[in-house]
Amino acid sequence: MALDLPQTESSAKVWHPATTESRAARYALIAITLAFLGLFLFMPLVSVFVEAFRKGPAEYFAALLEPDARAAIRLTLLVAATAVPLNLIFGVVAAWTIAKFEFKGKAFLTTLIDLPFSVSPVISGLVYVLLFSSHSVLGPWLKSHGIEVLFAVPGIVLATMFVTFPFVARELIPLMQHQGTTDEEAALSLGANGWQTFWHVTLPNIKWGLLYGVLLCNARAMGEFGAVSVVSGHIRGLTNTMPLHVEILYNEYNFVAAFAVASLLALLALVTLVLKTLLELKYGAELRAASGH
Amino acid sequence: MDVRVSGVRKEFDRFPALHDVSLEINSGELIALLGPSGSGKTTLLRLIAGLESPTEGKVFFGDEDASLKSVQERNVGFVFQHYALFRHMTVIDNVGFGLKVRPNSSRPSSEEIRRRSSELLDFVQLSGLEKRYPAQLSGGQRQRVALARAMAIEPRILLLDEPFGALDAKVRKELRRWLREIHDKTKHTTVFVTHDQDEALELADRVVVMSQGRIEQIGTPDEVYDKPNSPFVYSFIGESSKIDVRVENGELWLADRRLGLKSDLPDGDASLYFRPHDVALVSDSDACIMGTVVASRRVGATRRVELEIGGASERIEIGISADHPAKEMSGIAFRPQHWRVFPKS
CATH class of the missing domain: 1.20.5 (Single alpha-helices involved in coiled-coils or other helix-helix interfaces)
Incomplete structure (x- = not known):
């Protein structure tokens, strides 16, 4: 059956969808x-x-291979390799606690997890100075046991962990809340114990969200400046991370070297961005549930 | 496996979900827990499974007190409302999961797990789909995988939460018949939760009607349909008409009219319940219900008329034969064939 649609009388008027x-x-x-x-x-x-690259590739690579630069790169990798796995574990535990249990003070805990995002990194660093300096309670005690926290690697790791803690947890909480607990209940009813349930059911369900969170956490851990700057002490070749090293070189008007090291950080950002996009393309549906960012 | 629920009460944050529920399920029975949402039927099912623990009371499997056992130890097959299939595992891995996670001492070899999973998939008519992922299956197929997965652990009882709730009407009817066949073959003691009375009446050996955390009636489909024991069951299962009446000297009265129906209730206000289609028209006698037709429509093989009853506040419906004229404003006199009177609540 054909319907004779009335023709539009004035051809000048083109119809637009409302949102165009x-x-x-x-x-x-x-x-x-x-x-x-x-x-x-x-x-x-x-x-x-x-x-x-202003003075050519030779100068560029020389700036990266110079001992202080190598030490800074090594320290940054060490800090990331310590802080990221620890935050991965804490992040999963925190997300699990918040998403799957009901308890008093849950809303408060959720807010607390976001604290590092809302506090200036400088303050995050100062907190550790207050906690571990020689005038504090903990500092002298640790020192008498031969443990240096402030102006040493442990302090840098702690400050980095503080600043990057929310990434994994915030990525996972909405994802886990969205998935609920029925998959876990199904596994338990089939006889799986707690660990088997986590390993075979929970972890595979959150793996892409987890990877995404770890990626962002890693990028921030390597790039963190403020908090680390406060606790590091800027000892060349010892407590300088890459961002701190860049700053020192820049202040010494050594622009080529400063930008050479900075280019490594920029490269890291680009790689992170590409991986993040790939993850989103491939597992978009799963990640969309985790709309934390 | 006999299952006995004895004096179970369940509170969530002091909010009671079940009040003192007792229920006996015989071995091999197919039982429906039927009720509206919020009636506590799913809570009762989860209590039997061990996914919740009772605030008070006990659950027995045979003679053994299962209340002290965890969900893993109870060995029940639970089919979740939305199936809860593991999305990252293939169909056959889903089915074999319960065997794979057994402790070393009782775990079958991986070939044996594979063989048994295939057999079960065959049993639920899904052979050929072993390598698929849950996302690649239709709703009805997922339901079958969920059932095969639950049966793989050789459960002592099968528990199904709204097994057909997420399916469209046609698939739902097919699966209903299929589940009955499976049950007849395996003889598993089976409990399923539903809010759909047709499903409960068609499928179950016995129906447990629940409302507001209490069991209203337990009986065969015939019993709960033909002999409802409370106003709730009357109105929840099948259609019912209700008239507010008065009991006087063992007889029912509507205003100053005798209805010709007797009752043992003490004198006072009461409610008369009957099935709309279960009435007999009487030719003008003094002891009957008299109504004026306000609307009449043809429903299948019968005619449904809406009546205004003198002295009653609400209109009621009755079903009469299709060839009855039932003109508007004409009078109809009738008496229910089967009825129950409950004291006015």
């Missing part, structure tokens, strides 16, 4: 966005690499 802007408005918005991104994100990123 006019062509001019669309182009203007796109142009503004692109200009903004170009000016504030892309140009600085490019300039890091341009500055780093």
Whole structure:
């Protein structure tokens, strides 16, 4: 059966869906966005690499291979390799606690997990200075047992952990809340014990969200400046992480070396971004439940 | 396996979900827990499984007190409302999971697990889908996988939470018949939860009708349908009509009219319940219910008329034969064939 649809009388009037802007408005918005991104994100990123290679690749690699730079790279890797796995464990435990149990003070705990995000990193660092300095209660006691925290690697690891703690937990909490506990109940009813349930059911269910959280946590752990700067003491070759090393080189007007090390951090950011995009493309549906960020 | 629930009470944060529930399930029986949402039926099922623990009371499997045992030790097959299949495992790994996680001493070899899982998939008519993931299956197929997975652990009882709730009407009917066949073959003691009375009446050997955390009635489908023992069961199962009446000297009265129905209740206000289709028209006698037709419509093989009853506050419906004229505003006199009177609540 054919229906004779009435033709539109005036051809000048083109019908628009309610949510579609006019062509001019669309182009203007796109142009503004692109200009903004170009000016504030892309140009600085490019300039890091341009500055780093200003005196040629030889100078660039020399700056990276110089002993202090190598020490800074090593320390950064060490800090990330300690802080990230620990935060992975704490993050999973915290997310599990909040998502799967009901208890008093749960809302407070959830807020507390976000604390490192809302506090300035400098303050995060100062907290540890207060806790472990020679005038504190803990500091002298630890010192008498031969443990140096402040102006040493343990302090840097602690400050980094504090700052990066929320990443894994915040990624997992909404995901686990969304998934609920029925899969776990099913596993238990089939006879699995707690560990088997976690290993075979819970962990596979959260693995992509977990990886995503770890990726962000790692990027921040390697790039953290403020908190680490306060507790590090800036001892060259000993307690300088890469971001601190960049700052020192820059203050000494050693621009090529500063930007060379900075380019490594920028590269890390790019790799993180690519991996993050790949994860989102492939496991978008699972990650969407975790809309923490 | 006989199951006995004895004086169970369950509170969630002081909010009572079940009040003093007792129930005996015979070995090999297929039992339906039927009730509206919030009636406590799922809570009761989870208590039997050991997924919840009772605030008071006990659950026995045979002579053994199961209340002290964890869900793992109770060895029950539980089918969840949305199946709770493990999404990252293939169908056959899902089915074999319960065997795989057994302690070394009782775990079958991996070939044996595979063989038994295949057999079960065959049994639930899913052979050929072993390598699929749950996301690649239809709702009805997932339901079958969930059942096969629950049966793989050789459970002492099978518990199903709204087994057909998430399926469309056609698949639901097919699976209903299929579940009955499975039960007849395996003779597992089976308890399922449903809010759908057709499902409960068609499938179950006995139906447990629940409301507000209490068991209202336990009986065969015929018993709960034909002899409801409370106003709730009357109105929840099948259709019912209700008239507010008065008991006087063992007889029912509506205003100043005798209805010709007797009752043992003491004098006072009461409610008369009957099935709309279970009435006999009487030709004008003084002891009957008189109504004026306000609306009439054809429903299948019968005619449904809405009546205004003199002296009653609400309109009621009765079913009469289709060839009855039942013109609007005409009078109809009838008497229910089967009825129950309950004191006015």
